[in-house]
Amino acid sequence: CSFIPKIQIFFYMQTRYINQLSMMSTSKNGLENGKSFHKFFESWLVKQNQDLDQLVRASKDDNNNNDMMLSPLIHSVVKHYEEYYREKSRYANSDVLGMLHPSWLSNLEDAFLWIGGWRPSMAFHLLYSKSGIQLEANLHELIRGFNTKDLGNLSGNQLVLIDELQHKTISEERKLSENLAKVQESLADTSMVELSHVVSELMRDELVVNDEEEKMEKSISKKEESLLDLLKKADDLRLSTIKEILRILTSIQSVHFLIAAAELHLRIHEWGKKKDAAVSHHKWSCQTINEEPNSEGTSVRN
Structure with a gap:
């Protein structure tokens, strides 16, 4: 009788070890995937800065205010956006959670x-x-009747088209938000609650949990597939929204819009990074002060 529990414990420990190795491998792959996309993202930011410089120069050159001169530049910027979302989709196939919470x-x-x-x-x-x-x-x-040709001079027809596109976009955005809520709520559905209870009971009794953990993994994988589908649809909507807006605007107006979009994205990214660095420095300074050595040379926490 005492032999059976020992076998169960042995298999339990073996299973836990294998699962830990599997989790470490998955975590490592996800980490490497994240680092790879991080490198791509940093190189893409360099391109966006270069695009911004060209767009600003074009907006200030009176000789460039025609479709023939501006269209190639606009097309190039849009291609860079397409490249970004294409790469993001590729990396998301192997690490959707990393793409949803980018480090x-x-x-x-x-x-x-x-x-x-x-x-x-x-x-x-x-x-x-x-x-x-x-x-x-x-x-x-x-x-005085002068045509500025920028975004301050949108025509009545343009405003109507923009308003229609905005309503359509908000509607599609709302549908995706509702679908996301359903996926998030499914984390507490009957199967997940039952599986988590069964695994917890087996662990308390020091029994093998391999089969149940496999079921849990399959259930979570299905939810990740749903999240991946939502992410790709959300990115498609982001890209299509930019393209549809540019179709409504004139070439020079498109240049001004793309300038505003790039400036906002780049500056928010920089401000955020500086804020994180300041918070990190403050925490480090506080920790250093709290661990200053006393007169006897030993570290003392305040």
Whole structure:
């Protein structure tokens, strides 16, 4: 009788060891995957900075205010956005959780994430904000009848098309948010609650939990597949929103919109990183002060 429990304990410990090795391997792959995309992201930021410089130069060159001169530049910038989302999708196939909670972003950026990125509806707030700023800056010229050709001079037809696109985008965004809520709530569905209880009971009795943990892993994998599908749909909506807005705008207006988008993204990323560094430095300073040695040379915590 005493022999059976020993065998059970042996298999239990063996199973735990194998599972730990598997988790370590998965964690390592996810970490390497994250580091690889981090490197891609940093190189992509360099491209975005270069795109921004070209866009700003084009916006200030009066000779460039025609489709033939500006279209290749706009097309190139859009291609870089497509490249970003194509690579993101590729990496997400092997580590969707890492893409939904990216370690290469700052805490500031992370706080405003929506399904692994920016809310598509935010593009319209950006457009209207920049339009208002440019309208106010060039108000005197507009009153005198001059055409500024920037976002401050959107036509009535353009405003109607933008409004229609905004409503459509918000509707699609809402559907994805609702689907995300369903996936999140499924973490506490009947099967997960039952499996977690069974595994807990087996662990308390020091019995083998291999079969149940496999079931748990399969159940979680299905939820990850749902998250992957949502992430790709969200990224598709982000990219399509940019493209649809650019189709409504003139070439020079598109340049101004892309400038505003790049400036906002790059500056928020920089501000967030600086804020994280400041918080980290403050924590380190406090820890150093608390661990200052006393007169006898031993470290004392305050």
